[in-house]
Amino acid sequence: MRIAVVVFPGTNCDQETLYVLGAVLGQDAEPVWHADTDLARFDAIVLPGGFSYGDHLRAGAIARFSPVMRSVAEQAKRDRIVVGICNGFQVLCEAGLLPGALLPNAGGAFASQWVHCRVESEQSALTAGVPAGTVLRLPIAHGEGRYVAPPETLAELESSGRVIFRYADAVGAVTDASNPNGSLGNIAGIASAGGNVVGLMPHPERAAESELPSQDGLPLLRALISYGSRAAAHLTGSAAHGSTVQVGAARTGAASR
Numbered sequence: 001m002r003i004a005v006v007v008f009p010g011t012n013c014d015q016e017t018l019y020v021l022g023a024v025l026g027q028d029a030e031p032v033w034h035a036d037t038d039l040a041r042f043d044a045i046v047l048p049g050g051f052s053y054g055d056h057l058r059a060g061a062i063a064r065f066s067p068v069m070r071s072v073a074e075q076a077k078r079d080r081i082v083v084g085i086c087n088g089f090q091v092l093c094e095a096g097l098l099p100g101a102l103l104p105n106a107g108g109a110f111a112s113q114w115v116h117c118r119v120e121s122e123q124s125a126l127t128a129g130v131p132a133g134t135v136l137r138l139p140i141a142h143g144e145g146r147y148v149a150p151p152e153t154l155a156e157l158e159s160s161g162r163v164i165f166r167y168a169d170a171v172g173a174v175t176d177a178s179n180p181n182g183s184l185g186n187i188a189g190i191a192s193a194g195g196n197v198v199g200l201m202p203h204p205e206r207a208a209e210s211e212l213p214s215q216d217g218l219p220l221l222r223a224l225i226s227y228g229s230r231a232a233a234h235l236t237g238s239a240a241h242g243s244t245v246q247v248g249a250a251r252t253g254a255a256s257r
Helices: 014-024 068-077 087-094 151-159 218-235
Strands: 002-007 028-033 044-047 081-085 101-103 111-119 135-142 146-148 163-168 187-191 197-200
Touching (some): 002 014, 044 068, 044 087, 081 218, 087 101, 087 197, 111 187, 146 187, 163 197
Parallel strands (some): 002 044
16 A cells, blocks of 8 residues: 655654554555645555644644645545644644644643553544454653544534544543543544544554554554555445445545534
């Protein structure tokens, strides 16, 4: 599967993302500079972590205007997989591809630590085949990770299974103490209505090798590859025109706006 890893000025997690997708998982992953305007050649797009444009104004606020984002939105509407990790999640929210916003952490301190996340839903490109209730140990590193959204948006996310990760303790209990940044509902990741656009604050690419304290990022990245391969086969097949298809546990569809 051919995967684009978008690099904005200030991005600093592109190399480990490329390494894990390419060397560890054997995919054709390549960096794409933010000035690129055509991502149609890729099966999936990853917006990695980092500090795009130095997080000036607020995280992701300037990156959303990069030329590449128009193509990211077009590919999302075509059911291509788009995953935003940490700063990438912030960019997707700023761009309107996912609802809500990421505000400065409660308490104002940068959070760099290992956390536990409970998988809430298989209805996304990143969790298809990973059973709900699975507890993952993943690292976070952010200053603006407090997820917020209007009450009606939160209610819609919850009722439609689009909250896909929630901060929890080691046994999966959702508690205030396990919430590292004050996110509403302990939300750590969400998906679009079609499940093909996903954003999360933890870093699965930093938990993907035996030398690291956890390999819990691997099931998520493998789900992305499996889901993406099936979606790419469908989109290039004769049935691609105007039809829908079941891919993993989620139906592919237009990205949330």
